[in-house]
Amino acid sequence: MIRTIAINEYFLLPGGVPLADVRTPAEFAHGHIPGAFNLPLFTNEERVLVGTTYKQVGREEAILLGFDLTGSKWSGFIKHALEVAPGKKVAVHCWRGGMRSGAMAWALSLYGFEVFLIEGGYKSFRRWALEQFQKPAAFLILGGRTGSGKTKILRELASLGEQVIDLEDLAQHQGSSYGTMNRLVQPTQEQFENNLACQLKDINREKCLWVEDESRNIGKLTIPAPFFNQMSSATLIDIKVGLDQRVEALTLEYGPLEKEFLIACTNRIHKRLGPLQTKQAIAAISEGNMEEFIRIVLVYYDKTYQKDMAKRSAEKVLTMDITSKDMTVNAKQILNYINTIPATAHP
Template sequence: MKEVEAGEFLKRSREYPVVDTRSPAEFACGHIPGAINLPLFDNSERKIIGTLYKQQGQKAAIKVGLTIAGPKMAGFIEQVEALHSQNVLIHCWRGGMRSHSMAWLLELYGFDVWIFKGGYKAYRNALLDYFKNPLPLRVIAGSTGSMKTALLKKLREMEEQVVDLEGLANHPGSSFGNQVSTGQPSTEQFQNNLFAEFFSMNPLRPIWLEDESFSIGKVHLVEGLYRAMQESPHYLVLLPWKQRIAVLLQEYGQIPKEKLIQAIQGIAKKLGTVLANQAIHSVETGDLAKAAEIILNYYDRAYSKGIQRKQDLVLGPFHVNAENMEETATKLIHYRQ
């Protein structure tokens, strides 16, 4: 077996399966994207071993650990055989006994094994360090309903490097995004997925993403990435008011009335009692376009304040051609300051 640092481990993970020997609970909180959970101990067993280690020491914990893991060994081998790879990458929390024990077993059986030196903890440190470095970010900015997500999709189709923050967060932003999201990953897993996306890209080419706040729904960006976004060029896109209303009706118009009202109530303090009540009344009477107008006015004022603070970074504006998104995307790609 061989121990490798984070960079080599992550590069090899593009070719070979990654086996995470931590408990299911640890894995659920956050894991390397694409990793397979093959826990040496389940959640309750890990607790027993941990308590025993603290109270009676390492040797006592090892004996009980062997008693628990011993009957599982053949099953571990069979599960790794099902991955159809002679080469296997393994890690635990800190690159300690769990990963080394599994590596010993698999190597004994004939697999070629690499252990992640420092384990998942080292992976998280590598993630944080990565986002401290300069990144060639290109931020698409624009008011709510300006088709920024559609523009990112077109850029990706044109083989540009794109990171869809809202897609990875499984949340389209805003209070209304809560009503269409089917569930978000943990913040830790969201950040891991972000890292995987960025790590796979060419750092010498532009990376396009959408202007976002630090939080997207219930998950948070990596602080280093958020700071880099605030310091990167912002490409301001504009779409006519009526078209923006149409975009919002298409995105959110099928949400049940009670959920739309719940979303309005979520921003009622910021919107103001009078306007919130007017928007709710519009939803109740079926005038969704009127409700969208009221809400857009609020979001536009808030966004205008935010973009003014970054005025020195703003390029454009670029008028979105909803009928020909490739035309708009081409303008962004070839724009020269």
């Protein structure tokens, strides 16, 4: 049985129905619906052949070529689908709900699967994803200078039942020149947007949504404009943490990283850091004096933070001091602080 459904209907299906993306591996890698598995009807090269035939010869010849290319693969498609969906219930999509997903849905249905065919395919999902960034949410932004522990506090807020979106986790980058930590690999821009949209679909938009203060770009990725604009105009809690405490935290986090990586990242910001400070920072790294290295680069990052804060409306910035090194204590302190503020000052 084949049932055609819209993408928003798919998300409402009970039991988490597996989703088969029958586009090529290259299309899937560029961007896919979070949680989908790749069941490619064609290889990357085969899709090019079929597309060229369609344009240069015609539709019927392209269809015949498609059957020639996939003829021996159908049992493999079904076996793969059975591995992922042993209950024989599966959703299927291609780029825009055309022949590829139609053929796969027909074959799986013939075998006995209950198939949900996504109307409009991945293209309809992308429209849906972009719409999520337009919807208003009750943002609360957690700000503070580099090393204040914002990301850790966000995680504690989430454990306390607060709604949190961790943009740096989604972007696989910690925001600074050193943000890859010499190990993180960022997703594509499209996949970043897809992952963010799927987190947004589950939030209660009447309830506070905590997000860390970020610049528009996180590494090579860009926060979608409608989402970023809401962040920029939202109330920001500016936590004040002492310099020594920040230096200690950053030294523990970045100190163990390879010297070559830290030097390369420092060189990338040499124009903003300044020639003398760059030289001093690299010397500190080479000597293994990580605390001194952190203190030098913090001068630059603190100035940048101050410039960014100056762009915000003063009435939208709430300041509080943080002294504990226990992030659970800090998260609770922030929540208590929010509860003492008139509701008109925040969402």
